[in-house]
Amino acid sequence: MTDVLVVDKLNAGYGAVPVLRDVDLTVPAGTITAVLGANGAGKTTLLRTITGLVRPTGGRILFSGADLRAVKVEQLVRRGIAHVPEGRGVVAELTVDENLRLGGLWRKDKADAKKATAEVYELFEPLARRRAHLGHQLSGGERQMLALGRALVARPTLLLLDEPSLGLAPKVTAQIMALLKQLRDTTGLTVLLVEQNVRGALSIADRGVVMSLGRIVMSADADQLLADDGLRHAYLGF
Template identity: 50%
Template sequence: MSLTVTDLTAAYDRLRVLHGVSLRVDPGEIVAVVGSNGAGKTTLLRCVSGLLPPTGGKVLLGDQDITRLGAEKISGMGLAHVPENRLVFPSLTVEDNLQLGGWNRKKDGRYKERRDQALELFPRLAERINLQAGAMSGGEQQMLAIARALMADPSVIVLDEPSLGLAPRVVGEIISVLGTLRDERSLAVLLIEQNLRAAFSVADRAVVMERGGILTEGTPAELTDDPRVQAAYLGGSASTMAEDSVDRVAHAVDAYDEKRTSR
């Protein structure tokens, strides 16, 4: 199943964050979205997975319009979201986290099959199946977050900064698993990453975001020496977004989430 985003716009109250973003991820393809802090990458994923209603544009899952659907409905239709900072349930065991990940599929009788597939991808989790998630390392928690998402049997998986704060060896393991999901399971994978090297090592195509829009896109080989990509990371035009602008985006996100959860 493909994921198609067309002319997407989004805002937190009056602060507009996305400006007409369009991209497509096909089955058996990894598309990486890279860019500096404040570029709008996480907001894009929140819109795609139903956590933030867009102000304009369209999101399609296959041929189904999911633009205005909530996160639970979208998850049941085949899109799994692995959030930034993992967000596993720390007081629950690995087994319990996996069971919660498959909640939408509990009636199909395939829990054990999906569990075995997830543990095959991450053998370390099998050794810790009865351990509380909060007692594991950051890398192991990231593996659990991905395994938990796979328990929903998705056709599309979107991941927000899965390499954040992890040792290079663990990043390599996770990137390898993403390649397996593409090559052996034909998932459509949308990967948000700050780690340019990790993203380009596995992506079929990459999209560079800046200031809430798309700066450029292409294959990793095409983008590696592109001066606009260097600017998005090392200064240039991206540096004109001052740090206080990034802070205002973060503050707006926090205010929006607090308002949504208090309803």
Template identity: 60%
Template sequence: MTERAELEVRGLTARYGAVTALDGVDIIARPGSITAVLGANGAGKTTLLRTISGLVPDAEGSVLLGGRELGRTAAETIARAGIAHVPEGRGVITELTVEENLRLGELLGTARRGFRHRLDEVYDMFPALAERRRREANSLSGGERQMLVIGRALLTAPEVLLLDEPSLGLAPRIVARIFELLRELVDTRGLTVLLVEQNARSALSIADTGFVLNLGRVVAADDAASLAADDELRHAYLGF
């Protein structure tokens, strides 16, 4: 296992017009861990991931990967530096086949050598994709599309995987399987995952640490077990 880089966010502030979506956010995602980012709708979770990946280019503060400053850098440069972003919504190109969608991961990959091996690993990880590799992506279920976008992100050989609401709209058994695979990727390959989730209970069950956002600010940060055990925090911000 190669040594992985730490993702650190310092004083991150982002605005949409007069609205401050992030207000001085500090977050650390340790190498080889799952860090959950939790909070209600409008807390700033999606904006956090979009800012880290360069889709909100005029943000203030720092985004560091392994000590290298990536803030205010083009999204493509950030992707090539080793940060893969899976946004909410399971965005696949429906006219392309499953394998053609996966091969798009080669275009922004940090290591093109070994792509065939990584593709085989994705098929091993998601057998449903292997069975449907020649079919158009519009034939996939919601769960299969989520597997497809995660697989495509993994094919870029990322240091850090940013996941935005991967459980949204999926059956509980599919969510459980995806979260199980995420935990396996972290434990066996040292992948670093920053997981944004509204399903706080499920996210904390697989996470190592967690941060809770409210109105663009961090209101709690601790190991996952401690956050899950804090009744006052759960009732106030996490909805369970």
């Protein structure tokens, strides 16, 4: 199985404060990899460094074999990487439909961008019913659907998701997780998922990695991580 993403001895931080320390990570094509750990473990910084929002101080980031360190942030989506940050990040003053069109604004194949938007409405029925509503009129769950849908309109190869369940009701969280699994199974989408909802993330993931103090302390199949009582108690809090 080909690795879509390879992170090799990655170091990064904020100013003089180091956060990531020699992080090694591989994400195979067509899989979901869950990144787990307590607050402050470095999970969000990992995603931000992969997408160039934080500049690495050492190591490599390879996407489909190409080094991302010299690639401008705005070029990543054209290469097939979509990042949905924590906090959902929809444009509150735009309608649902306008937000989704932003996801395909850069695409030359306008017909397929329109088709991708229609597919998002099929995936997320609440958005279809509220396509003329403004972003600030949506519920938290609907905003998360919209942020995810906008990323999908870009037809990414790799989707980076940061805490998609944050602040959502359990039922909505379950729907989001089920959708990610469906997308992996039906489209071959590769997902790197940062989550504190450990059980939910591992229930759909192929593999999980556990971060602590900026390092990866464990990498294993999702079922193995769920079954490892000592690891769960030490790093995952349950």
